[in-house]
Amino acid sequence: MEEEQCRLAADRSGLTEFCRTKDFLVCVDSDGCVMNTMESKHKKCFGPCLVEEWGLEHIRDAVLQRWNEINLYTVTRGVNRFVGLTKMLREVNEEYVPVAGLPALEDWVGTTPQLSEEALAVAAGSGAKILSKALAWSRKVNERVARLSVEDRQPFSAVYASLEKTHEYADIAVVSSANEEAVREEFEESGLLGHVDLLLTQTVGTKEYCLKALLKKGYASSAVIMIGDARGDLKAAEKNGVLFYPILVKKEEESWRQWSEEALLSFLNHNYSGSDQDERIEAFYRNLGM
Ligand SMILES: [Mg+2]
Numbered sequence: 001m002e003e004e005q006c007r008l009a010a011d012r013s014g015l016t017e018f019c020r021t022k023d024f025l026v027c028v029d030s031d032g033c034v035m036n037t038m039e040s041k042h043k044k045c046f047g048p049c050l051v052e053e054w055g056l057e058h059i060r061d062a063v064l065q066r067w068n069e070i071n072l073y074t075v076t077r078g079v080n081r082f083v084g085l086t087k088m089l090r091e092v093n094e095e096y097v098p099v100a101g102l103p104a105l106e107d108w109v110g111t112t113p114q115l116s117e118e119a120l121a122v123a124a125g126s127g128a129k130i131l132s133k134a135l136a137w138s139r140k141v142n143e144r145v146a147r148l149s150v151e152d153r154q155p156f157s158a159v160y161a162s163l164e165k166t167h168e169y170a171d172i173a174v175v176s177s178a179n180e181e182a183v184r185e186e187f188e189e190s191g192l193l194g195h196v197d198l199l200l201t202q203t204v205g206t207k208e209y210c211l212k213a214l215l216k217k218g219y220a221s222s223a224v225i226m227i228g229d230a231r232g233d234l235k236a237a238e239k240n241g242v243l244f245y246p247i248l249v250k251k252e253e254e255s256w257r258q259w260s261e262e263a264l265l266s267f268l269n270h271n272y273s274g275s276d277q278d279e280r281i282e283a284f285y286r287n288l289g290m
Pocket residue numbers: 029030031032033078228229230
């Protein structure tokens with residue numbers, strides 16, 4: 001059944017029909033990597049909605065600051081929204097005010113087979129009140145994200161030239177855990193859709209699953225690289241034995257320029273793995289405070 005669902009989802013994304021046209025494949029994450037969307041989503045939507053839903057106005061600044069550290073500036077950057085929420089509420093509970101029902105949320109996050117809004121909706125139907133609050137928060141966040149202006153959904157400017165140059169030598173696939181319509185819309189609006197061959201999102205599967213499926217198209221693993229901004233991107237690459245190039249938070253433009261001016265060539269010459277990649281991964285962790 002699960003395989004059947006994967007196949008259907010893959011058909012819609014074009015994965016099944018997709019054929020390799022070049023020897024090299026460059027996979028790019030979307031949020032916070034190609035698209036400059038992470039800051040506005042977290043600062044304007046996720047954090048403020050949490051303060052509202054849990055009535056934390058009296059400690060608003062402290063909560064927002066920690067929310068941004070957890071989700072943008074430390075190694076947990078890009079973590080699933082419900083994992084981030086649980087971590088934040090645990091801190092609120094320990095340092096400021098008791099959070100009613102917290103163990104029920106911790107239990108759901110620790111045991112649910114899928115950390116999705118759909119799964120939470122099922123659990124909230126018969127579960128503790130905090131699950132309904134988490135669901136209400138998540139839906140409010142979606143509404144607010146959908147209302148973000150076009151200025152909040154722009155690519156980093158160096159991405160245009162970088163992807164254009166990369167596309168001369170490599171196939172390009174977007175590999176994102178975001179919602180398919182949102183990713184397609186952002187790429188269409190910004191005129192980047194023409195620079196990518198394939199759009200793989202949460203409808204197809206996890207990033208790890210998508211990379212695995214792409215490898216079956218006949219690329220050598222040394223000719224495949226994942227470009228991403230979060231540890232989840234690195235882990236997906238490592239699990240598939242492919243390369244990783246980091247886009248550093250707050251240094252995104254510089255990271256993209258360095259990709260097209262230095263790392264791309266080294267990747268195409270099979271020289272990127274080894275010290276070049278190691279140094280960049282080290283810088284990536286350092287930039288996230290590790
Ligand atoms: Mg990302």
